[in-house]
Amino acid sequence: MAYSDLPDFLSHLDNNGQLLKITDTVKPEPDLGAAARAVSNLTDRGPALLFNNIYGYEHGSVALNVIGSWPNHALMLGLDKDTPVKEQFFAFARRWDDFPVAVERRDDPPWREHTMDGGINLFDLFPLFRLNRYDVGCYIDKAAVVSRDPDDPDDFNKQNVGIYRIQVKDIDRLGIQPLPTHDIGLHLRAAEERRENLPVAITIGNEPVITTVGGMPLTYEQSEYEMAGAIQGSPYQIATAPLTGFDVPWGSQAVLEGEIIAGVREIEGPFGEFTGHYSGGRRQPVIQIRKVSYRTNPIFEHLYLGMPWTEMDYTLALNTSVPLYQQLKRDFPDVIAVNAMYTQGLLAIISVKQRYGGFAKAVGLRAMATPHGLGYCTVIIMVDDTVDPFNLAQVMWALSVKFHPHYDIVTVPNASVLPLDPSSDPPGIIHKVVLDATTPIAPETRGHYSQQVDSPMGTREWEEKLKGLLR
Structure with missing residues (x-):
């Protein structure tokens, strides 16, 4: 299922009826942001959008909503486009178990067609535009940003590939938001303690697996490239960036190289964020671009985000849920599944087989101490192993009849x-907060839960039969 680059994946989407090519002339603003918002409003099975005729730009195109639906997400995993979300979750989790898969290095990246060492003007290279009307400016928000640990730059596993919002502040200067919990935030702190700039490589227009893995809350020494190989089932292809020497995706559309300037902070934002609110302006680091490498007529891939659901939510739904599941299951084999699809895991639903009274509450608290939970997981809903955390009707039933406001809130x-x-x-x-909607068991015995209705015999077999008929 490995895709060599973004055009390869777009072709696969097209073959499955999940790519809409728009050839009419469109304006960068407001058309592109409005179209991406509209396709998310209409359906959770929407296509990717490819714009080839953008007013004011003679070359290049813009791709939006590339993983912005469950069919597109399934195709990213190499599954049938009609694969249910729960099945996608467990397929994702099984592939995690194959980590690590060694990378494949190549010397012929297509992004080496053109290079710029001076006179860089990002507005000439890409059709930059604002997504939402009160964004302070144009953003690059779906790039895979590569950085290295300044204290151990030769350790491949400490090289980070992450997705961060990047404000275009000038023709060759960018603003970036590296949170302290992010690996790049740790790299920047180490560099500034040494009074050194932090080199970075910003890769734009990638195939979807590295974009998905770049947004995963992996541990510090887990390689995103080796995880990408596990997810796609074959070695991930990388090449060497010419200025920084960093490992970057072989199939990128463009590679921007530069450095975060030590000690410099400028106002970045406001920006319409995944929370459905504008983030406001904060003092953030600045990147000076030194070199650009790019393909002829590169595809500028953009990520629309705002009021959920948008492509941001589909992109980060399972790549947030699966790491939480794996990290919790390592300590608690009783964890059955984790649904952290809501607002990037600010809310998570965890199903668990209870060992004893109070056990579910302990698992919920542990979720808050995972790498992702430290910055997210503000509301944890615990449900029994018989409740499907991806079925909100079942979750709401558990909250309705098993959650007691006096006993079950931590x-x-x-x-x-x-x-x-x-x-x-x-x-x-x-x-x-942890909301415990599991069935109380000893020594926490209360309520009247001894006669729960179960499913008729043969229900599971009929689920599989009807699933096939519906397809």
Whole structure:
């Protein structure tokens, strides 16, 4: 299922009826952002959008909503486009178990067709535009950003590939938001302690697996490239960036190389964020671009985000859920599944087989201490192993009849959360909560739960039969 590059995946989407090519002339603003918002509003099975005729730009095109639906997400995993979300989750989780898969290095990346060492003007290279009307400016928000640990630059596993919002501040200067919990935030802190700039390589227009893995909350020494190989089932292809020497995706449309300037901070934002609110302006680091390598007529891939659901939510739904599942299951084999698809895991639903009274609450608290949970997971809903956490009707039933407001709520005061959470006060601090909607068991015995209705015999067989007939 490995895709060599973004055009290869777009072709696969096209062959499955999941790519809409728009040849009419469109304006960068407001047409592109409006179209991406509209396709998310209409359906959860929407196609990717490819714009080939953009007013004011003679060359290049823009791709939006590339993984912006469950069929597109399934195709990213190499599955049938009608694969249900729960099945996609477990397929994703099984492939995690194949990590690590060694990379394949290549010397012939297509992005070496053109290079620029001076006179760089990003506005000439890409059709930049604002997504939402009150964004402070243009953003690059779906690039895979590569950085290395300044204290151990030769350790391949400490090289980070992450997705961060990047504001275009000038023709060759960018702003970036590296949160302290992000690996690039750790790299920047180490570099600034040494009073050094932090080199970075920003890769634009990638095939979807590395984009998906780049947004995963892996541990510090887990390689995104080796995880991408596990997810796609074959070695991930990388090449060497000419200025930084970093490992970057072989199939990128463009590679921007430069450095985060030590000690420099400028106002970045406002920006319409995944929380459905504008983030406001904050002092953030600045990147100076030194070299650009790119294909002829590159495809500029953009990610629309705003009020859920958008492509942001489909992209980060399972790549957030699966790491939480794997990290919790390592300590608690009783964890059955994790649904952290809502607002990037600010809310998560965890199903667990209870060992004893109070056990589910302990698992919920542990979720808050995972790498992702430290900055997210403000609300954890615990449900029984018989409740499907991906079936919201079942989750709401469990909350309706098994959650007791007096006994089943655990509050953690003044916990950490990402500052973008509009409910945090001060920004970055919030009370977190575990809502235990599991069936009480000894020694926590209360209520009347001894006669729960189960499914008729043969229900599972009929599920599979009807699934095939519906397809």
